[in-house]
Amino acid sequence: MKNKWKIFTNGIFKENPVLILLLGGCSVLAISVTVSGALGMGGALTFVLVCSNVVVSLLRKIIPDKIRIPCFIVVIATFVTLVQMIVQAFLPDLYASLGIFLALIVVNCIVLGRAEMFASKNGVFDSLLDGLGMGLGYTMVIVGIAVFRELVGSGTLLGYRIIPEGYQIGIITQTPGGFFCFGAAMALLIRCMAKKGKKFDPRIGCDGECGNCNLGCENKDDLIAIAEGKIAEIAEEEGAAV
Numbered sequence: 001m002k003n004k005w006k007i008f009t010n011g012i013f014k015e016n017p018v019l020i021l022l023l024g025g026c027s028v029l030a031i032s033v034t035v036s037g038a039l040g041m042g043g044a045l046t047f048v049l050v051c052s053n054v055v056v057s058l059l060r061k062i063i064p065d066k067i068r069i070p071c072f073i074v075v076i077a078t079f080v081t082l083v084q085m086i087v088q089a090f091l092p093d094l095y096a097s098l099g100i101f102l103a104l105i106v107v108n109c110i111v112l113g114r115a116e117m118f119a120s121k122n123g124v125f126d127s128l129l130d131g132l133g134m135g136l137g138y139t140m141v142i143v144g145i146a147v148f149r150e151l152v153g154s155g156t157l158l159g160y161r162i163i164p165e166g167y168q169i170g171i172i173t174q175t176p177g178g179f180f181c182f183g184a185a186m187a188l189l190i191r192c193m194a195k196k197g198k199k200f201d202p203r204i205g206c207d208g209e210c211g212n213c214n215l216g217c218e219n220k221d222d223l224i225a226i227a228e229g230k231i232a233e234i235a236e237e238e239g240a241a242v
Helices: 002-010 025-031 035-058 065-090 092-098 100-107 109-117 124-154 175-195 220-241
Strands: none
Touching: 002 124, 025 035, 025 100, 025 124, 025 175, 035 065, 035 092, 035 100, 035 109, 035 124, 065 092, 065 100, 065 109, 092 100, 100 109, 109 124, 124 175
């Protein structure tokens, strides 16, 4: 049970996809202008993450290794299309506010990354917990930034006027404000980690214990050596083909 809880909370804290793994930043910057849009985006991405993780885990022993990425994308695209149809039918205002970023969940690095790094190597329930944790971690960050941007930049919260007109800082709702808020969130995270004696170290899907990895490395030097070996192997194959 302790291990299950660790898998679930991993995406919320230790390997938060936005602030630690630095993935999905484009949608965070674009959609975090309003809290309603951030909640919608977080919910949509969490749904796609959980469903795609479960399906990929179920099919992990059937999908051929050489075509696994296209298969993952087909699975992800299926659920993204389903989400698009539901949101467009029942929440047209949200659909309009999310715009193209709803469809771009298909190529979101968080979804594809978890399918490749976790779901394709672990059981169904663990993959479900991983997708749920990663989705909640993403939602917490985008909603947190959206609360600040909407409140300070527009003076509203979920559409309700909180700050009188004329006192808001309009640039916060624009692109520079998005980068500022994202950078401030990163700085706050690094500051909190420094107080606990921890060093910020973005590692994509690697918990340092090699528990979710089948590369056979024990440290970063081994990982680099494996990557260099793979590159050399590919180069030799392409040279032989020519």
